[in-house]
Amino acid sequence: DAGVIQSPRHEVTEMGQEVTLRCKPISGHDYLFWYRQTMMRGLELLIYFNNNVPIDDSGMPEDRFSAKMPNASFSTLKIQPSEPRDSAVYFCASGSLDRGNGRLFFGEGSRLTVL
Amino acid sequence: AQSVTQPDIHITVSEGASLELRCNYSYGATPYLFWYVQSPGQGLQLLLKYFSGDTLVQGIKGFEAEFKRSQSSFNLRKPSVHWSDAAEYFCAVGAEANFGNEKLTFGTGTRLTIIP
Numbered sequence: 001d002a003g004v005i006q007s008p009r010h011e012v013t014e015m016g017q018e019v020t021l022r023c024k025p026i027s028g029h030d031y032l033f034w035y036r037q038t039m040m041r042g043l044e045l046l047i048y049f050n051n052n053v054p055i056d057d058s059g060m061p062e063d064r065f066s067a068k069m070p071n072a073s074f075s076t077l078k079i080q081p082s083e084p085r086d087s088a089v090y091f092c093a094s095g096s097l098d099r100g101n102g103r104l105f106f107g108e109g110s111r112l113t114v115l
Numbered sequence: 116a117q118s119v120t121q122p123d124i125h126i127t128v129s130e131g132a133s134l135e136l137r138c139n140y141s142y143g144a145t146p147y148l149f150w151y152v153q154s155p156g157q158g159l160q161l162l163l164k165y166f167s168g169d170t171l172v173q174g175i176k177g178f179e180a181e182f183k184r185s186q187s188s189f190n191l192r193k194p195s196v197h198w199s200d201a202a203e204y205f206c207a208v209g210a211e212a213n214f215g216n217e218k219l220t221f222g223t224g225t226r227l228t229i230i231p
Contacts, residue, residue, distance in 0.1 A: 004158070033219075042223040043205065056218065091158055104151075104219065106158030 002026070004107035006092050012113045018080040021110045024073055025094030033104065034067055034077050035091040043091075049075065082114045117142040117208050121222035128196050129230050136191040136225050138180075138206030147209040148189040149219065150180055154202045162204075165189065176200070201229045 005024040047057040151159040163174025
């Protein structure tokens, strides 16, 4: 199996622009998570999906953030409009209760810089 | 609410020396506990996990961790570190009912530096 694939690896944008981060989970995994990592706040769970359905989005900072999972092999995290304080590394992770029980598989992250 | 505390932000250890990284958790029921490692520019990789049973768990790369309920701790240890162990280490706790897959709460991490 290929691992969790995220794109882009690096994104530099200007304040006010729309940013879309993409994630392809491991095939067969039914959970997908979006995390944000910053020096100040560490790793924060933004939202997670089970079987493509958003289960808990309480970690999404505000309405500027949205996430979708249109099918089992693809998810997006969108920020519109972006702000400098959104600069962080965004990780996607997938997992399954049946396969790799209790283990999350992380992508390599998307480093976002908002100028 | 569950929480994790990693009291050491940065630890420096000589190559070949022993290592212990501290982790304290707060959770109302039996916790599911994890240690993850993050190398620079990489995602997190699972080192080991504790769900139940033997309180001393073995992981990859020669790491082990001991669950101590009375101290609410899950410290990570390695008897002899290698230069390649330099990374950031995260302790995490998950909810019992969901085997830890849902809503893992991570600590703030401990950065490990290895000196020759």
